[in-house]
Amino acid sequence: MLVYTTGQGVHGFTYDPSIGEFILTHENLKFPKLCKCYSANESYWDWWDKGTREFIQWVRQSDKATGRPFTARYVGSLVSDFHRNLLYGGVFLYPKDSKDPKLPFGKLRLLYECAPLSFIAEQAGGKGSTGEGNMLDFVPKDIHQRVPLFIGNKTEVEKAEELIKHHNKQ
DSSP states (O other): OEEEESSSOEEEEEEETTTTEEEEEEOSOOOOSSOOEEEOOGGGGGGSOHHHHHHHHHHHSOBTTTTBSOEEOOOSOHHHHHHHHHHHOEEEEEOOOSSOTTOTTOSEEIIIIIHHHHHHHHHTTEEEEOSSSBGGGOOOSSTTOEEOEEEEEHHHHHHHHHHHHHHHHO
């Protein structure tokens, strides 16, 4: 599937090999109202900040109003995890961690991974964030700059921001 936006909504096109063309199959894609899953490589738990760990604890807690606990679904591929979350509702996170001192601000690249997907997310009613603010407001300092990423359903991304900001104040 090819997911595309010009800033006027998000549309999905599926390749039809019988005619050799992409056909519009998902018009005006929107993140579902309720989040169903979260995608994170939890093997980095010990190297995450307190706010990120608290967010993961929050998504695991039972709460009927928000549909929690969310199911953990991590493929390990940003694009496929994002695609599933766009279609079915979810949040993907690749936060900064302290495991590798050479990459203190995250591993994903701002200009050609995080910002483009954040633009698609916003056009579909979701949000992309560094964990501390809107990804699309982040001003790059380098073409290959790496940043943390929280992306998906807007409510859950904003909850992650809230918890991270709370712990950064302490």
